[in-house]
Amino acid sequence: MSGPDAVLVTGGAGFVGATLVRRLVASGHRVRVLDNLSTGAAAHLAGVDAELVEGDIRDAGTLDKALAGMGAVIHLAAAGSVVGSVQDPAGNFDVNVLGTFQVLDAARRAGIERVVQASTGGALIGDATPPVSERSLPKPISPYGASKLAGEGYAHAFAKTYGIRTVAIRFGNVYGPWCERKRGVLNVFFEAVHSGAPLVIYGDGTASRDYVHVDDISNALQLALEKDVPGGTVLHAASGVETTVKELADLCCQAAGAPGHPIEYRPKRAGEVGRNFASYDLAKEVLGYAPSVSREVGIPRTWKWFQDEVFRD
Template identity: 35%
Template sequence: MNILVTGGAGFIGGHLAESFVTDGHQVTVLDNLEPFYDVGIKRHTIETTRTAANDTDGTYQFVEGDVRDADLVTQLVTEADIVYHQAAQAGVRTSVEDPSKPNSINVNGTMNVLEAARDTDLERVVLASSSSVYGVPESLPYVEDQRKQPTSPYGVSKLAAEEYARVFHDVYGLPTVSLRYFTVYGPRMRPNMAISNFVSRCINGEPPVIYGDGTQTRDFTQVGDVVRVNHQLMTDDAADGEALNVGSTDNISIDDLARVIRNEIDPSLEIVYDEARAGDAEHTHADVSKANRLLGYDPSTSIREGVRSFIEWYEANRDWYEPLVRRS
């Protein structure tokens, strides 16, 4: 299949591109190498994916460009059989500082992809959405059709994008699916996230720093589980027109997460608390039964297993990853 992965030099898009290439597909990545975090991580992802292509029947083409460039997006979408749209200004806190940017990338960029896909016979457009669309919980765990009240400009932008995807399905018959990711982690993850940050600090003998009192809870989702459900969508139309929670079944407080990581690396370290950050949700927790019913989604990696394997990966890749994490 010809697969376009926007944002494919990033964390999740990179894992998607690598796994598609490994399976022998023709993969094109569109990414502008946005310096939201150290681009060295993205360059490493590109090289890893290119290398994976050398060992398989798959091919890999990297296009440095912007999803806000409608002509370029149209050209690449026209050549594809399926689009995995991951490109976005991620990050709740950044969006609080500069709300226009996530709007222009996440909303207008998504519109470019949908408009380009509208008159094609694409298999599907799969959109990376986010648990941030829920914001203030009406109830927990989040179920897909409950009230949405995002607490950040980022959450609003992701909600607008997935609503456009639904409308393009309902009005134009374009097969679209939005996957609401819940705090994804794993190798090459963004440096400015709790797991990479805690691991890096503990490995360097520094206490993990928690923003707030640590009672916030999250569903941390291992990237392998995310990749599996995306693969399913290559051929499965059961979720077309829908938005689905893609979380884990292992809800954990940030305090417990810091303790799990600290205890794995150095139990003698203290845990430090700092001021809570604006825009962060208090609790996120996914009911994944809709994704399970429609696509057989069954997240299998427990947080303890996932953290242990991330620490092992970090140690094996410390020479190149750590300096980039520490600079961010």
Template identity: 55%
Template sequence: MKKILVTGGCGFIGANLLPMLLDREYEVRVLDSLILGSRDYIKGLDVEFVQGDIRDAGDAARAVRGVDTVIHLAAFGSVVASVEDPKTNFDMNPGGTLNMLQASVEAGVEQFVFSSTGGALIGNAEPPVNEQSLPKPISPYGAGKLACEGYLNAFAGSYGLRTKIMRFANVYGPYSGHKLGAVTAFIKAVHANEPIVLFGDGSASRDFLYTDDLCRGITGVAEADLAPATVLHLASGNETTVLELARLVAATGGRPDHEIVLRDARPGEVQRNFAAFDLARETIGFNPSTGLEEGLARTWDWFREHVL
């Protein structure tokens, strides 16, 4: 049985990923500071829990001991918060990632799989973007993820660590009650009968990927034999404007005419983004199959049961 450490395993993506890893018979350890995620999300799962901070050398060393693979999800994940506080973002994301990489090399970890981002890292480019697109991040969050990718490449080159880089689209699904992104905000607004707030004129677009599809992609990346520091976009390949998303969420909640209001666009957020996933399809057979309406219906059901 192989042993995997999932950093940030009590967060949104971690909580969706852990059951899939257990189904595949991995022994799983989680490192999480619980600053954003929740232990309730992983209640009843047969995982070892280590409470600690990815920025702390002692916590990192404790967490990687005896582990074959690190799936590194822990991060400060908000574009808007990174614009307000770029220094904390830097300490958490490039700083925390460098610390986890060093601990992994020292402990003889075989591979290190990293959760990067598509849209925020590449910035305002003509979509669909792919692994050949030139990264020009316009937010500290995007810049920090690009720096992390640089370190993943450097640790493969300098220390022979088998690193892999996944660039996620905008992920949505169960266990996202604490998130600040559009799907969570829109579901909460519709349920509370408050207007859905869009920043900008509603034409900004994103690539929304359902968690089950993403997590199948993560396990595929972890298990694939890839060249060191391979970068793969895990995305739906579909472009959806935030106005379309707002209408879909309202319809899912049974209020198709729900009020939508517009506010000024926020700095640091890209205008259009969606990504092609051909390389992931070719290398790991990535094939996202959950349509947006179906995924939103499942997400709404989870919120109704656990949050609303």
């Protein structure tokens, strides 16, 4: 299969990629993954009928080869850590801004019609009164958020200048299977409960996020790939539910059968947003997107995955 049904997924060996690639393959797409395996793993795609090309999105020649015969791109590859971007803003810029530019420019050279890119809600918009939406004014408060905004800017420009049908999907905080290499709060909490260490909360526990299951994010990405949407579109894919860090800690402990597990509070970290959750109204209107996995179902299901795949030894 070539043409629009053949999809290059950058960063497809990562956490979101592991679910997305399975979903695309199951839907009949031919999938090639370009990944430098810096935070991803070939094992994430074990047994999946997708081609894995090991290489870096910052290398134009690698991208040209990876795009041969492809009709569309889903661009997930990124340096995805807010804390990491505060520690190494130049490294974050290099992968997220320069890398995204290289992906778009290679898509232009290859005559690719559709590019869907992973963006972020909370980190890009900053401290705004939630729910945030496409109408919220972006004011990033971390280098990571700024890098994603720059990537959206280039995608919009390439849509208007070169006619590439770009769609940026701003994710909430994604959780679910294959997140074991991430330093996201949910797996940090799970590891703490498993090892018997206290759960560590930075700040007073009232900071909130929009936790969205990776199945819902993968659905949004596939809809953005397949539906007819104008180029330059930006959409939030979220749960629409505000969950405080303290509520999340309680949900994790309950899922693990350890209610009352100790919690330790430490000072708030730089670059992190206070309250955040998002409205997905436009994604619903434009893509027919709606979240299907509630936190009450998704968190216990993810704990079960950790028990089966990560904590089994």
